[in-house]
Amino acid sequence: MYRPNEDRTENEGQTVLSIRDLNRLIKRKLEGEPQFQDIWIRGEISNFTHHSSGHMYFTLKDADSRLKSIMFASYNSRLPFMPREGTRVLARGSVSVYERDGQYQFYVTQMQPDGVGSLYLAYEQLKKKLEQEGLFAQERKRPLPRYPRTVGVITSPTGAAVRDILITLKRRSPSVNILLYPVLVQGKGAAPSIAAAIDHMNRLGEADVLIVGRGGGSLEELWAFNEEAVARSVYASRIPIISAVGHETDFTICDFVADLRAATPTAAAELTVPHHLELKQQLSAVTVQLRKSLLSRLELQRERLVKMRRSQALTNPWRLLQQPAERSDRLREQLLYRMKGIAASAHQTKLRLDRRLEVRSPREQASLARSRSAAAHKQLVQAMGALQRTKSREWQSAVRQLDALSPLKVMGRGYSLVYEEGEQRLIRSVHQVQPGDLLRIRLGDGKLSAGVWAIDPEAKAEE
Incomplete structure (x- = not known):
């Protein structure tokens, strides 16, 4: 409750x-x-x-x-x-x-x-997603090798698919090497098993092409080839891959990503290797064509040999050498003529250069320089004498003027100059001294020492 x-x-x-x-x-x-x-x-x-x-x-x-x-x-x-x-x-x-x-x-x-069905809807959604990412793009699909040496087969080790693939490969190309990697192709662990096999075969790097597939079945039975892990392993494979899931009308995601889609495992084996009988026929045809080409080329070379035997180069080779010999003689004469002209021109050039060298001889240049130096020295001496006389006259005139203005001349006429005792200052006024000051008096013929006993400004004024 x-x-x-x-x-x-x-x-x-x-x-x-x-x-x-x-x-x-x-x-x-x-x-x-x-x-x-x-x-x-x-x-x-x-x-x-x-x-x-x-x-x-x-x-x-x-x-x-x-x-x-x-x-x-x-x-x-x-x-x-x-x-x-x-x-x-x-x-x-x-x-x-x-x-x-x-x-x-x-x-x-x-x-x-x-x-x-949920599987069909999931198939459509994954298909759209991978197509948008570019996993189905045609430009990224690689061509299959024309003559593979080793074929890798990734499928169930039991069942009709692996038997059909092996029988078809050996029937068409007995010399081809086959690497069989057994995997689960149905059930929960099938997709990881297939993806791991593709990655492992790529790491080995021995196969030239891979066949990935199984026999036919319902959508649920083929679902491993619609898983995203398988699609991305096929896309990342460096080895070209043929998708060989045994159904004629429907496509798996693996078919869209693979480099080539085969309707059945047997068709995949037929697309992988050429038939050895076809190769033999092609080889025979190529051999016949090669023999024809060699015979044709041999005939052509034989005709050329006959023509060469009849040519003047072999029948009369000296005739072919006459014209080149004449041309060689003319070229020799032209060469000698041009060499003489060049030598004469060079001689004239030498004479001109000799005359120019004589005119510009170092001895002549030194003599000319000495003459110019003597003339310049004479001009310098004359100019110095004239300058000296001019300066002497100017000096004498200045001396006369200085002598005329000299205080000594004035003192010679009875005048004198009165200084303070140290002769530092000239006495120009009675107001510059006081009674008792010592003075120095300069006359025309000597100096006197005197003292100031009295000052008479009026006498000064009267004078």
């Missing part, structure tokens, strides 16, 4: 539940009913949201009703297709209640398209 928590209250003898308790009670009721657990429903997806957490939130609807649904990331990560708005699906899960909102929801654990 359900026991609500302490949020309940009593009302006239009846239990009152909280909303949380009611939602929890309904949730437990639904989860306890087998008819609401592990059920399949059909509907159309709307309001689809793929949350950053990885969970998918959407609504399943039909013509009459809607159902809130959720598919957690742990479940949707295994989906072979990506749900989209408007996709009709078959969903498996359980009904429960989201307690916070009091809303019942369908919790999906599995999902597949309704009306279109």
Whole structure:
């Protein structure tokens, strides 16, 4: 019996539940009913949201009703297709209640398209993705080697496919080497097994071309060749790959990525190596053509030899040498004439240079320089004498003027100069001395020492 928590209250003898308790009670009721657990429903997806957490939130609807649904990331990560708005699906899960909102929801654990197989939808989605990435581009596909020495075969070691491939290869080219890499071609581990085999054969680097395939089967049986891991290994292979999955009308992802697609394993073997009988026929044809070419070339060379035997070069070789000998004589004469002309021109040039050298002889140049130096010395002496006489006259004139203005001349006429005792200052006024000062008097023929006994300014004024 359900026991609500302490949020309940009593009302006239009846239990009152909280909303949380009611939602929890309904949730437990639904989860306890087998008819609401592990059920399949059909509907159309709307309001689809793929949350950053990885969970998918959407609504399943039909013509009459809607159902809130959720598919957690742990479940949707295994989906072979990506749900989209408007996709009709078959969903498996359980009904429960989201307690916070009091809303019942369908919790999906599995999902597949309704009306279109999930594998086919996953195939179309992966095909579109890889095509957009450029894995199917024709410009990246490599040509097969024309005459492979070693063929790698990646397939199941049992079954008709490997037998058809080996028989066809040996029948068409008995000398070809075959490396068989046994793998799983059906079931859960098939795709990793095929991808690992392609990578290993590339690391070995012994095969010139690889055949990857199996016999026919249903879409589910061939699904390993639609896996992304196999497609990317085929794309990364440095060795050209032929996809040989045994189905005529349908294509696998491996067919689109491979360098060449073969409808059957037998067709793949036929495309891989040329038939040895065809090669023999081609070799015979080439041998016949080569023999014809050699005989034709031999005949042509024989005709040339006959013509050469009849030519003047062999019958009368001296006649061929006459014209070159005459031309050689003329060239010799022209050469001698030009050499004489060149020698005469060189002699004239030498004479001109000798005359120019005589005119510009160092001895003549030295004599001319001495003459110019003597003339320059004479001009210098004359100029110095004239300058000396001019300066002498100027000096005598200045002496006469200086003598005429000399104070000694004035003193010779009875005048004198009165100085202070140290002769530092000339006495020009009676106001410059005082009684008792010592003075120095300079006359025309000597000096006197005197003292000031009295000062008479008036006598000075009268004078």
